[in-house]
Amino acid sequence: MGKQVVQVKLLPTPEQAAALAATLRAVNEAANWTSATAFAHGVPREYALRQHTYAQLKAERGLGAQVAQLVIKKACHAYAAIASLVKAGRLQGKRAAKATSKPVIFRADAAQAFDDRCLSWDHGARTVSIWTVAGRMRGIRFIGHPDQLKVLEQHRRGESDLVCRKGSWFLLATVDITDAEANADPVDFIGVDMGIVNIATTSDGDNHCGAGLRRYRKRMAKVRAELQAKATKSAKKKLKARSRREAQAVKDTNHRIAKQLVTVAERTGRGIGIEDLAGIRDRVRLPAAQRGELNSWSFYQLQKFIAYKAKRAGVPVVVIDARNTSRACPRCGHISKANRPNQASFACRRCGLAGPADQVAAINIRDRARTTWAFVNTPNVADTPQPAAGTSDKLRTFGPG
Numbered sequence: 001m002g003k004q005v006v007q008v009k010l011l012p013t014p015e016q017a018a019a020l021a022a023t024l025r026a027v028n029e030a031a032n033w034t035s036a037t038a039f040a041h042g043v044p045r046e047y048a049l050r051q052h053t054y055a056q057l058k059a060e061r062g063l064g065a066q067v068a069q070l071v072i073k074k075a076c077h078a079y080a081a082i083a084s085l086v087k088a089g090r091l092q093g094k095r096a097a098k099a100t101s102k103p104v105i106f107r108a109d110a111a112q113a114f115d116d117r118c119l120s121w122d123h124g125a126r127t128v129s130i131w132t133v134a135g136r137m138r139g140i141r142f143i144g145h146p147d148q149l150k151v152l153e154q155h156r157r158g159e160s161d162l163v164c165r166k167g168s169w170f171l172l173a174t175v176d177i178t179d180a181e182a183n184a185d186p187v188d189f190i191g192v193d194m195g196i197v198n199i200a201t202t203s204d205g206d207n208h209c210g211a212g213l214r215r216y217r218k219r220m221a222k223v224r225a226e227l228q229a230k231a232t233k234s235a236k237k238k239l240k241a242r243s244r245r246e247a248q249a250v251k252d253t254n255h256r257i258a259k260q261l262v263t264v265a266e267r268t269g270r271g272i273g274i275e276d277l278a279g280i281r282d283r284v285r286l287p288a289a290q291r292g293e294l295n296s297w298s299f300y301q302l303q304k305f306i307a308y309k310a311k312r313a314g315v316p317v318v319v320i321d322a323r324n325t326s327r328a329c330p331r332c333g334h335i336s337k338a339n340r341p342n343q344a345s346f347a348c349r350r351c352g353l354a355g356p357a358d359q360v361a362a363i364n365i366r367d368r369a370r371t372t373w374a375f376v377n378t379p380n381v382a383d384t385p386q387p388a389a390g391t392s393d394k395l396r397t398f399g400p401g
Contacts, residue, residue: 004175006156006173007148007171007172007173008149008173009142009143009170010169012140020137022132023132023133023134023162024108024109024110027070028110028112029061030068030071031110032106034071034075035075037049038053038076039102044079044083045076054072070112070159073113082099082104111172113162114159121152127140128171130162155177157175158174179312182315188270188271188366189203189270189369190264190265190272190273191273191363191364193359197344201356201361201362202264204264213249217246254301257305261306262306262309265315271316271373272315272318273319273365273370275320275321277322325368326360327340330360330367332348332353336349
């Protein structure tokens, strides 16, 4: 099973929107009180915290029984997240001390999870019914992409998060989708080379150009520098908003590219070969102007999107060693820095093969994916003859193993 989040937009009436806003304020105020209680009593675990807060959340805060449980769980998950970050070393020193020295605080409009006891879906009417502080609010309309709505209706499982963004209301629902049976015998592989100028280039010659996104990100970088120079409270607020907008643009682009690559591979019965780009920021030496682009581009995100979409479609993915994929000649195997006279071109110094550098790299990735797949999926059968009768046990067990 593969988990995915489906987002739908709510279209509440003014009365419904007011009730939803009041509900988020109420549950987050209750979550802050619950968090402070957990910190004061040193009980960040759910069962122990319930003994100190559950009755008060119902009687004094006016929450329903199930919503009270969800608020307690929300506070516990926040403390668990901080503990895991500290344990993993992602929060250290002053930042760790600051995070663990005071109670967790939730924003007044922070998202709140609702389960099937306090949120129900009517997919035929495209409406939801949800618990609010003003009572059960029924008939709230929702919209979404037809494909996403179909997935939501067939595979939704568990809780859904109520979210408010700039006055718009959304529900984020978790779905569990069964992965397709993996193709155990692909006819070939598609090599995918990832870069900054061209986001993804395939061994078939398909090029997913990143020119438009690069222009957008350069414009955002200029605006970001101006806002950082101001350093006012409003400038910092705008910086956060623009950062979210830029991240959404990159995520959308990566989703589109990954979907196209997987669709082609599924239709042609092939697998996908990609590079292992772990640690690329440490390995690659670039001019300062290009380092910013390299550090901001999300290669890992694109690879994760390809991997999960391919798994869902039953398309095998092979990750290969990225060394020298852009310097090796796919015809004669000659490896040299001189094979790359510039960023865009490849010209082998030995055999004269020439072409676009990104496509040559994608062909090398495809060839390595073929070899890796054949090696991993070919049984290792010993070719040595069986030992003669009377051979010692030590010699009998010696051999490929």
